[in-house]
Amino acid sequence: xxxxTLSQKELRGEAFALCSTIREDxxxxxxxxxxxxxxxxxxxxxxxxxxxKSWDGFYAEIKLSRHSTKIxxxxxxxxxxxxxPYAILNLxxxxxxxxxxxxxxxxxxxxxxxxxxxxxKLQEEIKDAKSILLVDDAIDTGATILAIKxxxxxxxxxxxxxxxxxxVTHKDPYIEPDYTNYKRAxxxxxxxxxxxxxxxxx
Numbered sequence: 001x002x003x004x005t006l007s008q009k010e011l012r013g014e015a016f017a018l019c020s021t022i023r024e025d026x027x028x029x030x031x032x033x034x035x036x037x038x039x040x041x042x043x044x045x046x047x048x049x050x051x052x053k054s055w056d057g058f059y060a061e062i063k064l065s066r067h068s069t070k071i072x073x074x075x076x077x078x079x080x081x082x083x084x085p086y087a088i089l090n091l092x093x094x095x096x097x098x099x100x101x102x103x104x105x106x107x108x109x110x111x112x113x114x115x116x117x118x119x120x121k122l123q124e125e126i127k128d129a130k131s132i133l134l135v136d137d138a139i140d141t142g143a144t145i146l147a148i149k150x151x152x153x154x155x156x157x158x159x160x161x162x163x164x165x166x167x168v169t170h171k172d173p174y175i176e177p178d179y180t181n182y183k184r185a186x187x188x189x190x191x192x193x194x195x196x197x198x199x200x201x202x
Contacts, residue, residue, distance in 0.1 A: 001097065001169075003090040005188040008041075008199045014166050014181055015042045019049035021179050022133070022164055029057060029133035029162070031125055035144065036063040037191055038137030041201075042166060046135055058125045064116055064144055081194040089194045093186045100141065101170050116151045126152055131160040137189060139165050139180075142173030149175070 006014065028050070034043025040061050047059050081089065118126070126132065132152060134145055149161050163175065167182035188194060191201040 001094055001184045001186065003086075003093055003186045003188060004182070005086065005195070005197075006190070007197055008190050008201070011041060011189055012045050015045035016049055018042065018164055018166060018179060018181055019046045021181075022046070022162075023049070023053070025179070027131070027133070027162060027178075028053075028055065029131045030129035031058045031060065031122075031132040033122075033132060033134050033148075034059075034061040035134065035136040035148065036061055038189060039135050039165075041189070041191070042137055042164075043135035046133075046164065058122075058129070060119070060122045060125075062116070062118065062122075062148065064148065077193065082196065084194070086188075086194075086196070089188075090186075093188075093194075097140075097169055097186065116148050118151065118155075123155055126155045126159065129156065129159055131162070134161065134163045136163075136165045137167075138187060139163075139168045139173050139175065139177055140170050142170070142175040146174045 032043055032047050032050070034040040034047075043059075043061065047055075050057070084092075134148060136145060139145060145163055149163075152159060152161060162178040164179040165177045166180065167185045167187050168177060168180055169184065169186055171184075190197060190199055
Protein backbone atom coordinates (compact mmCIF):
# COMPACT_ATOMS: atom_id res chain seq x y z
CA UNK A 1 0.00 0.00 0.00
CA UNK A 2 1.24 3.48 -0.83
CA UNK A 3 0.07 7.08 -0.43
CA UNK A 4 0.09 9.41 -3.46
CA THR A 5 -0.37 13.16 -3.10
CA LEU A 6 -2.06 14.83 -6.08
CA SER A 7 -2.26 18.53 -6.90
CA GLN A 8 -5.36 19.88 -8.67
CA LYS A 9 -3.51 19.71 -11.99
CA GLU A 10 -2.37 16.14 -11.38
CA LEU A 11 -5.87 15.18 -10.25
CA ARG A 12 -7.36 16.48 -13.47
CA GLY A 13 -4.76 14.49 -15.42
CA GLU A 14 -5.76 11.33 -13.55
CA ALA A 15 -9.42 12.01 -14.35
CA PHE A 16 -8.70 12.37 -18.07
CA ALA A 17 -6.62 9.17 -17.98
CA LEU A 18 -9.58 7.39 -16.39
CA CYS A 19 -11.87 8.78 -19.09
CA SER A 20 -9.54 7.45 -21.79
CA THR A 21 -9.83 3.98 -20.25
CA ILE A 22 -13.63 4.23 -20.30
CA ARG A 23 -13.72 5.40 -23.90
CA GLU A 24 -11.31 2.64 -24.97
CA ASP A 25 -13.90 0.21 -23.60
CA UNK A 26 -16.44 1.80 -25.99
CA UNK A 27 -18.75 2.67 -23.10
CA UNK A 28 -20.74 5.86 -23.57
CA UNK A 29 -23.21 6.33 -20.71
CA UNK A 30 -26.55 8.06 -20.98
CA UNK A 31 -25.94 9.50 -17.49
CA UNK A 32 -22.77 10.47 -15.63
CA UNK A 33 -23.33 10.71 -11.87
CA UNK A 34 -20.59 12.26 -9.71
CA UNK A 35 -20.52 11.37 -6.01
CA UNK A 36 -19.58 14.34 -3.81
CA UNK A 37 -17.34 15.43 -2.38
CA UNK A 38 -14.30 13.94 -4.05
CA UNK A 39 -16.09 12.30 -6.93
CA UNK A 40 -17.24 15.56 -8.49
CA UNK A 41 -13.62 16.61 -9.09
CA UNK A 42 -13.30 13.44 -11.16
CA UNK A 43 -16.74 13.40 -12.79
CA UNK A 44 -16.52 16.99 -14.08
CA UNK A 45 -13.34 16.38 -16.12
CA UNK A 46 -14.79 13.05 -17.32
CA UNK A 47 -17.91 14.91 -18.47
CA UNK A 48 -15.70 17.41 -20.33
CA UNK A 49 -13.73 14.52 -21.83
CA UNK A 50 -16.91 12.93 -23.21
CA UNK A 51 -18.20 16.27 -24.46
CA UNK A 52 -15.11 16.50 -26.66
CA LYS A 53 -16.69 13.60 -28.53
CA SER A 54 -20.09 15.35 -28.74
CA TRP A 55 -21.60 13.59 -25.72
CA ASP A 56 -25.06 15.00 -24.99
CA GLY A 57 -26.13 12.82 -22.07
CA PHE A 58 -27.38 13.85 -18.63
CA TYR A 59 -24.96 14.91 -15.89
CA ALA A 60 -25.75 15.07 -12.17
CA GLU A 61 -24.07 15.06 -8.77
CA ILE A 62 -25.15 13.42 -5.53
CA LYS A 63 -23.94 13.88 -1.97
CA LEU A 64 -23.87 10.97 0.44
CA SER A 65 -21.47 11.70 3.32
CA ARG A 66 -19.29 8.97 4.77
CA HIS A 67 -19.16 8.31 8.50
CA SER A 68 -15.37 8.71 8.63
CA THR A 69 -15.62 12.11 6.93
CA LYS A 70 -18.13 13.28 9.54
CA ILE A 71 -15.76 12.25 12.32
CA UNK A 72 -12.88 14.22 10.83
CA UNK A 73 -14.97 17.34 10.32
CA UNK A 74 -16.63 17.19 13.74
CA UNK A 75 -13.36 17.29 15.68
CA UNK A 76 -10.34 19.59 15.92
CA UNK A 77 -8.24 17.06 14.05
CA UNK A 78 -7.67 19.38 11.05
CA UNK A 79 -5.24 21.67 12.89
CA UNK A 80 -3.32 18.65 14.18
CA UNK A 81 -3.05 17.06 10.75
CA UNK A 82 -1.70 20.26 9.21
CA UNK A 83 1.21 20.25 11.67
CA UNK A 84 2.34 16.69 11.05
CA PRO A 85 4.84 15.74 8.30
CA TYR A 86 3.61 13.69 5.37
CA ALA A 87 5.64 10.67 6.53
CA ILE A 88 3.58 10.47 9.73
CA LEU A 89 0.34 11.31 7.93
CA ASN A 90 0.97 8.48 5.46
CA LEU A 91 1.36 6.00 8.30
CA UNK A 92 -1.87 7.27 9.89
CA UNK A 93 -3.74 6.85 6.61
CA UNK A 94 -2.53 3.27 6.21
CA UNK A 95 -3.40 2.50 9.83
CA UNK A 96 -6.91 3.87 9.27
CA UNK A 97 -7.41 1.56 6.28
CA UNK A 98 -6.17 -1.47 8.20
CA UNK A 99 -8.59 -0.73 11.06
CA UNK A 100 -11.54 -0.24 8.71
CA UNK A 101 -10.76 -3.46 6.87
CA UNK A 102 -10.96 -5.36 10.14
CA UNK A 103 -14.23 -3.63 11.04
CA UNK A 104 -15.86 -3.86 7.61
CA UNK A 105 -18.25 -6.68 8.44
CA UNK A 106 -19.60 -4.59 11.31
CA UNK A 107 -19.85 -1.23 9.55
CA UNK A 108 -22.05 -1.89 6.49
CA UNK A 109 -25.67 -1.06 7.11
CA UNK A 110 -28.16 -1.79 4.30
CA UNK A 111 -30.29 1.03 5.69
CA UNK A 112 -27.63 3.36 4.27
CA UNK A 113 -29.72 3.24 1.11
CA UNK A 114 -32.30 5.41 2.87
CA UNK A 115 -29.72 8.23 2.84
CA UNK A 116 -29.43 8.15 -0.96
CA UNK A 117 -31.66 10.99 -2.11
CA UNK A 118 -32.00 11.48 -5.86
CA UNK A 119 -33.71 14.50 -7.34
CA UNK A 120 -36.99 13.94 -9.17
CA LYS A 121 -35.31 14.96 -12.42
CA LEU A 122 -32.51 12.43 -11.92
CA GLN A 123 -35.00 9.70 -11.04
CA GLU A 124 -36.89 10.33 -14.28
CA GLU A 125 -33.66 10.29 -16.29
CA ILE A 126 -32.64 6.99 -14.68
CA LYS A 127 -36.01 5.41 -15.50
CA ASP A 128 -35.53 6.24 -19.19
CA ALA A 129 -31.79 5.55 -19.44
CA LYS A 130 -30.03 2.46 -20.72
CA SER A 131 -26.71 3.11 -18.98
CA ILE A 132 -25.18 5.16 -16.19
CA LEU A 133 -21.60 5.81 -15.05
CA LEU A 134 -21.03 6.32 -11.32
CA VAL A 135 -17.89 8.34 -10.60
CA ASP A 136 -16.08 8.71 -7.28
CA ASP A 137 -12.52 9.42 -6.22
CA ALA A 138 -12.10 6.11 -4.38
CA ILE A 139 -13.71 2.86 -3.31
CA ASP A 140 -12.94 2.07 0.31
CA THR A 141 -15.37 -0.53 1.66
CA GLY A 142 -17.58 0.06 -1.38
CA ALA A 143 -20.70 0.49 0.79
CA THR A 144 -21.50 3.97 -0.54
CA ILE A 145 -21.48 2.99 -4.21
CA LEU A 146 -23.30 -0.27 -3.47
CA ALA A 147 -26.07 1.69 -1.77
CA ILE A 148 -26.39 4.05 -4.74
CA LYS A 149 -26.41 1.13 -7.21
CA UNK A 150 -29.21 -0.55 -5.28
CA UNK A 151 -31.35 2.58 -5.39
CA UNK A 152 -30.73 3.03 -9.12
CA UNK A 153 -31.65 -0.61 -9.80
CA UNK A 154 -34.88 -0.17 -7.84
CA UNK A 155 -35.80 2.61 -10.29
CA UNK A 156 -34.66 0.80 -13.43
CA UNK A 157 -33.83 -2.92 -13.06
CA UNK A 158 -32.55 -3.15 -16.65
CA UNK A 159 -30.11 -0.22 -16.60
CA UNK A 160 -26.41 -0.94 -17.12
CA UNK A 161 -24.39 0.54 -14.25
CA UNK A 162 -20.63 0.96 -14.47
CA UNK A 163 -18.33 2.42 -11.83
CA UNK A 164 -15.22 4.54 -12.34
CA UNK A 165 -12.88 5.57 -9.52
CA UNK A 166 -9.28 6.69 -9.30
CA UNK A 167 -8.35 4.06 -6.72
CA VAL A 168 -9.52 1.07 -4.70
CA THR A 169 -8.05 1.34 -1.22
CA HIS A 170 -9.40 -1.69 0.67
CA LYS A 171 -8.95 -5.40 0.15
CA ASP A 172 -12.12 -7.19 -0.96
CA PRO A 173 -14.54 -4.24 -1.11
CA TYR A 174 -18.27 -4.92 -1.39
CA ILE A 175 -18.08 -3.82 -5.01
CA GLU A 176 -15.26 -3.67 -7.56
CA PRO A 177 -15.08 -0.81 -10.08
CA ASP A 178 -15.24 -1.34 -13.81
CA TYR A 179 -12.55 1.30 -14.32
CA THR A 180 -9.75 2.42 -12.01
CA ASN A 181 -6.25 3.90 -12.20
CA TYR A 182 -4.88 2.37 -8.98
CA LYS A 183 -5.32 -0.56 -6.61
CA ARG A 184 -4.31 -0.45 -2.93
CA ALA A 185 -3.21 3.18 -3.23
CA UNK A 186 -4.35 6.00 -0.96
CA UNK A 187 -4.75 9.33 -2.72
CA UNK A 188 -4.24 12.59 -0.85
CA UNK A 189 -6.25 15.08 -2.87
CA UNK A 190 -6.57 18.87 -2.51
CA UNK A 191 -9.78 18.67 -0.44
CA UNK A 192 -8.24 16.30 2.14
CA UNK A 193 -7.79 17.56 5.68
CA UNK A 194 -4.10 16.57 5.60
CA UNK A 195 -3.32 18.15 2.21
CA UNK A 196 -0.71 20.93 2.48
CA UNK A 197 -0.51 22.28 -1.08
CA UNK A 198 -1.21 25.92 -1.95
CA UNK A 199 -4.05 24.78 -4.24
CA UNK A 200 -5.99 23.24 -1.34
CA UNK A 201 -9.76 23.12 -1.87
CA UNK A 202 -11.98 24.32 0.97
